[in-house]
Amino acid sequence: MSRRNLLRGAALGAGALTLPALLSACGDGPGGNKNEVTVGSNASDPVPKKAYAAAFSAYEKKSGKKVKVNTKDHNDFQENINRYLQGTPDDVFMWFAGYRMQYFAEKGLLHEISDVWSGFTGFSDALKEQSTHSGKQYFVPYYYYPWAVFHRKSLFQSKGYQQPKTWDDFIALAKRMSKDGTPVAFCDKDGWPAMGTFDYINMRLNGYDFHKSLMAGTESWTDTKVKNVFDTWREVMPYYQKGALGRTWEEAGQSLQQRKTGMAVFGMPHPGTQFPENERDDIDFFAFPEIDPQYAQDAVEAPIDGFLVAKKSKNLDGAKALLKWLGTPTAENTYLALDPNNVAVNDGADTTKYSALQKKSAQLVSGAKQISQFMDRDTRPDFASTVMIKAIQDFIGNPKDVDGLCNSIERQKKTIFSSPVG
The missing domain is CATH 3.40.190.10 (Periplasmic binding protein-like II)
Structure with a gap:
């Protein structure tokens, strides 16, 4: 993966x-x-x-x-x-x-x-x-x-956790979870998993159209809208697993399976392949939380x-x-x-034999007003590989210098998008 x-x-x-x-x-x-x-x-x-x-x-x-x-x-x-x-x-x-x-x-x-x-x-x-x-x-x-926020159904039931709909509720849940262990599994050694979180925060804050234009290179990364994405993202970072840059997605998925963490922003196959078959019915998810009501949870990331x-x-x-x-x-x-x-x-296709997770996933996507593909599929591959992998990893390593980060991304974006594809 x-x-x-x-x-x-x-x-x-x-x-x-x-x-x-x-x-x-x-x-x-x-x-x-x-x-x-x-x-x-x-x-x-x-x-x-x-x-x-x-x-x-x-x-x-x-x-x-x-x-x-x-x-x-x-x-x-x-x-x-x-x-x-x-x-x-x-x-x-x-x-x-x-x-x-x-x-x-x-x-x-x-x-x-x-x-x-x-x-x-x-x-x-x-x-x-x-x-x-x-x-x-x-x-x-x-x-x-689909990408969503995955968790163990039994864990939420045993602890009395409620699936949040809004960002404030999500942060409150993470804060509550921190008393019981590590709230959110997090990884980016592979260079792509954290892109899903960026995509969702951007679409929830600024809407799908802005996100699509940003990926196409027609919006500026120094725009206040983009800086707000990173500022908002920073709010949840205290609740992440430590050492994300040295952890693979498989290891993050295993931590969810082993109940070492409570939630993870993932694509559906990522936890699915890390859970034994007899435990997959315990996997559940909720749509990435709403941040700005005007965009609600309209967009779904579904590669x-x-x-x-x-x-x-x-x-x-x-x-x-x-x-x-x-x-x-x-x-x-x-x-x-x-x-x-x-x-x-x-x-x-025959959906009568779908698992509960498949049925819920199909409902999530069918009800979406917009569908995104994921950052590394929605933008130029050279921009994603040579700029955004490092940029997001730099942010994870030092989440305070948002201005410097956005300025660096924008400079590199102008160079790449001014050259022909390939």
């Missing part, structure tokens, strides 16, 4: 055209094998790996075609993605919606699949927008997962994962045929039967 290497890889220049053996795809010469479609997978964790295997196996039985999955370590896949797509990529590969997809489409490294989309049903206009660049579709969404076709695909027909199937409710049902840490994107 780490994004640090994802960001570094996505931000690399287009110079290196040779691909490390680590990510080399296995083809059958220039023409490839027309009875086989290859898939570059970053699903190296056991739960999604098993679920994808079931989905691809179902497609093989249906189509009579072979799906060869090249699974690589999640971090290594992300780190080498740019060179991978310029070298000898698989026909299809797993990646992300929104700016992450648009970045590679703009660089000409993806194959347009608008013809595949013409046959789809069950996808909302919002999903189509997240799959589109310059009026053309490049991405097939497969599932999403979308899915599939794309590499421009250098050797079996384009096979790739498109696989994507046509992956965009069906049947394909999503097959996957989610083995991975309860995500939510289907197709309206036709």
